[in-house]
Amino acid sequence: MSASRARRVLIAGGGIGGIAAALALQQRGIECAVFESAPELRDGGAGLHIWTNGMLALEYLGLAEKVRETAPAQDICSFADWRGRSIGDWPVGEFVARYGQPTVAIGRSQLHGIMRDALTTPVRTGAQVTGYVQDGTGVTVRFADGSEERGDVLVGADGIHSAVRAQLRGPQPPHYTGYIAWRGHAHLGPEEIAPGSFLGLFGRGTRFTYYDIAPGVVHWMSVANGPAGGRDQGTGDDTLRMLRSRHRGWVDPVSRILEATDPDSIIRNDVIERRPDSVWGEGRVTLLGDAAHAVSFNIGQGACLAVEDALVLAEHLTRKGDVGAALRGYESERQVRTAPMQVLASRIGRVGALENPLAVWVRDKIMKAAWTRVAFAAAEKEHVAYGTRWRSQGRSLQGQN
Numbered sequence: 330m331s332a333s334r335a336r337r338v339l340i341a342g343g344g345i346g347g348i349a350a351a352l353a354l355q356q357r358g359i360e361c362a363v364f365e366s367a368p369e370l371r372d373g374g375a376g377l378h379i380w381t382n383g384m385l386a387l388e389y390l391g392l393a394e395k396v397r398e399t400a401p402a403q404d405i406c407s408f409a410d411w412r413g414r415s416i417g418d419w420p421v422g423e424f425v426a427r428y429g430q431p432t433v434a435i436g437r438s439q440l441h442g443i444m445r446d447a448l449t450t451p452v453r454t455g456a457q458v459t460g461y462v463q464d465g466t467g468v469t470v471r472f473a474d475g476s477e478e479r480g481d482v483l484v485g486a487d488g489i490h491s492a493v494r495a496q497l498r499g500p501q502p503p504h505y506t507g508y509i510a511w512r513g514h515a516h517l518g519p520e521e522i523a524p525g526s527f528l529g530l531f532g533r534g535t536r537f538t539y540y541d542i543a544p545g546v547v548h549w550m551s552v553a554n555g556p557a558g559g560r561d562q563g564t565g566d567d568t569l570r571m572l573r574s575r576h577r578g579w580v581d582p583v584s585r586i587l588e589a590t591d592p593d594s595i596i597r598n599d600v601i602e603r604r605p606d607s608v609w610g611e612g613r614v615t616l617l618g619d620a621a622h623a624v625s626f627n628i629g630q631g632a633c634l635a636v637e638d639a640l641v642l643a644e645h646l647t648r649k650g651d652v653g654a655a656l657r658g659y660e661s662e663r664q665v666r667t668a669p670m671q672v673l674a675s676r677i678g679r680v681g682a683l684e685n686p687l688a689v690w691v692r693d694k695i696m697k698a699a700w701t702r703v704a705f706a707a708a709e710k711e712h713v714a715y716g717t718r719w720r721s722q723g724r725s726l727q728g729q730n
Contacts, residue, residue: 339480341458342487346618346635348444353643364456376548382716383633384430389719400435403525411532413580417700434540458492468613483614491620503601505557515547515589534684557599565592605668609660622667627677
């Protein structure tokens, strides 16, 4: 079914993963077309933690310098209990000397915009994928408006509720973690929140994390256990009052951050994820990013993994002539990388959601004993150091095709 090299790749999804795939293919001289179901091209208002491995991947795409113009570089990622008693510190600033790129924080929409600006391929919005048909010479994608597009490969980068995945794997719902995340932006200057700040606080069945994503803009997240499908009552101001009550008495600057928050910036989401899957594709079709391996926020690697996916996919499509062999090679390589991270993120989430006072006490003791040295060393070895594969291939290919 899948002979010949890919010349035109169809990408369902215009988020970070889909745009990264288009950029990686563009870099290697492969034509692509991107289709986004939303009526306009944008990507949320949340913040993103981009670890050094993600920055090395962005460097390979020629985007790291532009990202660093906006994104504060982090020096220490600190963790504590809700009273402020230290659990541990991760000296992520050391990664610059070891790998050449920092760990940064940036607004999702800002990163998306930087990537879009580098893309020469137009993105078709309002293009809702309803299905696909493939044969020995290509794949045809069908859209809700009755139109079709033909290409050599289809990449489903259309998120955790992917339409491409639904046809490929059936209507498998994502897994609800048991907790909800509220996110928002506060406007606090560098004299109040030092540039490059990161603090993760653990309570009983609730957490609070914040980091600055641009000068004077602090992204925060409040997490609490609860049933799926709930909605906040009233206005954004009502939601803020609820959050201030939840975090009353928490260590400074939590209350100041919530006081400085724009109510209209708050978004609420049930936190969902997928368990590792051994099948990401068939024939000329594959998955990428959350469509393939949706991972919860607990390890801060979701966007990084999507950009990594894009580079590896482009590499395999360039290196191997047979489309099917290239896609299966990409899937096999990335499954080894992403499956352990999905499992780890899920486990950390369960630990963070503990409510029993004794269990919380034990959790904090264990974390304090291991977090700074053991956990940090493992994160660097298993997650961050992977990014050196892009350096081993040389600097960006930009402009060589």
